[in-house]
Amino acid sequence: MKNLWEVLARQRDYRLVLSAGLISLTGDWILRIGLAYYVYDLTGSTLASGGLLLSSFLPLFLLGSLAGVFVDRWDRRRTMIVTNLLHALVLLPLLLVHDGGTIWVVYLVVLAQSCLQQFFRPAEQALVPLLVETRQLVTANALNSQAGDIARLIGAALGGVLAATGGIPLLAMADAATYLAAMGLLFAVRHRGNKIVVEKTTGAVQRIKTEWIEGLRICVGGAALRLVFVFGLVTGVGEGAMSTLFAPFVSTELGGSGTTYGLISSSQAVGGIVGGLIAAAVGSRFSAAKMWGVGAVLFGLIDLVMFCYPLVWHSVAPAFVCMILVGVPGAFLIAGMMTVLQRLTGDASRGRVFGALFAAEGLAVLVGTVAAGVLGDLVGVIPVLVFQGLGFFVGGLAVLARRRLLIDAMADQEEPLTAAGQPEVLPLGSSDAR
Structure with a gap:
């Protein structure tokens, strides 16, 4: 608890960034849940609802990697x-949307917001290591994970209410208010980034291409980073399958209703909040690689239990218990993995690495979504979902088996310090830049 208190009480800039993220994420969930409800209510079409998912995912793998160049x-x-x-x-x-004839405006707005998110997420993840001490990084990432679960719990509850009360215009105003509030908090952050020198020996397009390729080379250039990306790809496919088949699982295998599905889905946030608090409190006692590996193994085991128990026991109660429990190792997994990735990369390339990872995971989720839609009918819902659990379980074992590799790689990538104790700033393209 001491480390948790140190981060929250003494790291003012991090506290402001954390609060800004909590507020804006709450608005995101308000809009996401509210739009899903209202678009279907306006159109009565599941295809129209699917268009929202497509609009939000396309920029993730089309723009994510390139956006990292500008973030750096x-x-x-x-x-x-x-x-x-x-x-x-x-x-x-969105204030102009009142009927099904203007629903295309919703798709354009969701597309634009997703494009902006490809710049925001890598910037946020790249900034966090500069606001806390290295020993506090696991705690900071655990708190970020917890904030995401709190935002999901609050925003998901408010989204449906606001959609039913004031429709899309009210959703838009509520979400916009959270972004403006978050922006005000970020203005109060005192940290100023070091200026990165970019050599202008070639044209602008060529420089962007060079930096983008350099970023991709960094992502696959070492065994440790390759492990991170392979884990993200495998588990991303599983998450895509989960998002596609969990509703059919609750309906056909558990015999639950739509209300049951909603309650089971939201219950994971409860475990995530508790898990985030535990991870933040004890994170400094364990290596980030160990937290990642153990969290992934336990996450996969709990998922396997949840997906397989309906074969012998017909009840929805164990699903609630599993979804709450899985939030705890999930918080450890995210905090550990994010910390490992942040410590494996230098400040000059961190945005590109995170952008590439988010893009790869987005593509994997899309592949998993399509594959699950086809295989769910061919082999059944449970066998496909078992793959999701196995992906995390086996991935966690691989992380634990290569833990020494990760620890050594993180030690090698510690940024050189100047006499003042601050990270040395190196120009992009320098042979010493990491």
């Missing part, structure tokens, strides 16, 4: 402030 060029704090402002502005067209 720009000041991360300023990038987060500008994207929050743009988020609020692009919501304004």
Whole structure:
């Protein structure tokens, strides 16, 4: 608990960034849940609802990796402030949506917001290591994970209520207000990013291409980073299958209703909040690699129990218990994995690495979604979902088996310090830049 108190009480800038993220994520969940409800209510079409998912996923794997190039060029704090402002502005067209004939506006807004998110997420993840001490990084990432679960719990509950009360215009205003509030908190952050020098020996397009390729080379250049990406790809496919087949699982295998599905889905956030608090409190006692591996193994085991128990026991109660329990190792997994990735990369390339990882995971989720839609009918819901659990379980074992590799790689990638004790800033393209 001491480390948790140190991070929250003494790291002012991190506290502001954490609060800003909690507020804006709550708005995201309000809009996401509210739009899903209202679009279907306006159109009565599941295809129209599916268009929302497509609009949000396309920029993830089409733009994510390239956006990381600009995140590494720009000041991360300023990038987060500008994207929050743009988020609020692009919501304004939703005020014009009142019937099914203008539903295309919703798709354009969701697409624009997803594009902006590809700049915000890598900037946020790249900024966190600069706001806390290295020994506090696991705690900070655990708190970030917990904030996401709190936002999901609050925002999901408010989204349906606001959609039913005031429709899409009210959803837009509520979400815009959270972005403006988050922007105000980010303005108060005192940290200023170091200016990264970019050699202008070639044209702008060629420089962007060079930096993008360099970022991809960094992602696959070492065994440790390759392990991170392979884990993200395998588990991303599983998560895509989960998002596609969990509703049919609750309906056909558990005999639950739509209300049951909603309650089971939201119950994971409860475990995530508890798990995030535990991970934040004890995270400094364990290596980030161990937290990641153990969290993934337990996450996979609990999922396997949840997906297989209906074969011998017809009840929805164990599903609630499993979804709450899985949130705890899930918090450890996320905190450990994010910390490992942050410590494996230098500040000059961190945005590109995170952008590439998010893009790879987005593509994997899309592959898993399509594959699950086909295989679910061919081999059944449970066998496909078992793959999701096995992916985390086997992936966690692989992380634990290569834990020494990860620890050594993180030690090798510690940034050189100047006499003042601050990270040395190196120009992009330098042979010493990491």
